[in-house]
Amino acid sequence: xxxxxxxxxxxxxxxxxxxxxxxxxxxxxxxxxxxxxxxxxxxxxxxxxxxxxxxxxxxxxxxxxxxxxxxxxxxxxxxxxxxxxxxxxxxxxxxxxxxxxxxxxxxxxxxxxxxxxxxxxxxxxxxxxxxxxxxxxxxxxxxxxxxxxxxxxxxxxxxxxxxxxxxxxxxxxxxxxxxxxxxxxxxxxxxxxxxxxxxxxxxxxxxxxxxxxxxxxxxxxxxxxxxxxxxxxxxxxxxxxx
Numbered sequence: 043x044x045x046x047x048x049x050x051x052x053x054x055x056x057x058x059x060x061x062x063x064x065x066x067x068x069x070x071x072x073x074x075x076x077x078x079x080x081x082x083x084x085x086x087x088x089x090x091x092x093x094x095x096x097x098x099x100x101x102x103x104x105x106x107x108x109x110x111x112x113x114x115x116x117x118x119x120x121x122x123x124x125x126x127x128x129x130x131x132x133x134x135x136x137x138x139x140x141x142x143x144x145x146x147x148x149x150x151x152x153x154x155x156x157x158x159x160x161x162x163x164x165x166x167x168x169x170x171x172x173x174x175x176x177x178x179x180x181x182x183x184x185x186x187x188x189x190x191x192x193x194x195x196x197x198x199x200x201x202x203x204x205x206x207x208x209x210x211x212x213x214x215x216x217x218x219x220x221x222x223x224x225x226x227x228x229x230x231x232x233x234x235x236x237x238x239x240x241x242x243x244x245x246x247x248x249x250x251x252x253x254x255x256x257x258x259x260x261x262x263x264x265x266x267x268x269x270x271x272x273x274x275x276x277x278x279x280x281x282x283x284x
Contacts, residue, residue, distance in 0.1 A: 077112030
């Protein structure tokens with residue numbers, strides 16, 4: 043038998059059979075795993091296996107490459123903290139969907155786990171958490187090998203005045219370096235250049251930036267669509283000018 047125990051974040055739970063569920067989790071030390079949960083879609087257990095919740099889980103299977111079975115005990119009921127906040131719910135849904143779709147299974151991703159756990163611990167903050175969500179996506183891209191280079195201008199070498207990112211290379215560019223090509227570049231919001239707070243429209247710009255590289259380099263290469271929850275979050279930011 044193959045067995046392990048770990049702290050994990052629930053990423054998705056889908057009904058399977060009569061009252062059961064197939065659940066995806068991101069475990070602190072083990073990474074992204076799926077398992078069958080007996081009764082996971084029942085009224086008694088449904089609340090436990092909500093995306094965003096942190097659980098102490100146990101996974102077991104006869105062989106390591108099988109789907110296996112999951113059991114869990116509550117650690118932090120994160121999902122409940124987001125229910126009354128539209129922005130909190132949108133960020134939670136997007137973060138869990140992106141993590142599930144982007145992270146390969148059965149590989150440790152401790153940085154992705156730590157970043158997601160830190161984000162979810164503050165999920166009740168609503169729209170004020172949106173800029174940190176974008177920062178989490180930037181860190182996720184880096185962990186997957188598609189990091190953006192925001193250290194200096196790709197054209198002039200300057201480290202100040204960075205305003206854009208090349209959609210082809212992921213390298214930052216100043217307004218001076220962009221020149222007539224500015225309209226073809228992705229806007230680099232100020233909050234990604236330092237510790238400043240996000241201004242109007244900057245979260246939407248940040249989501250366009252990370253969304254481009256997620257769609258091309260992460261989901262595109264795996265022939266997967268961008269998760270619907272991620273699209274809805276970007277639409278909300280655009281509509282509200284956030």
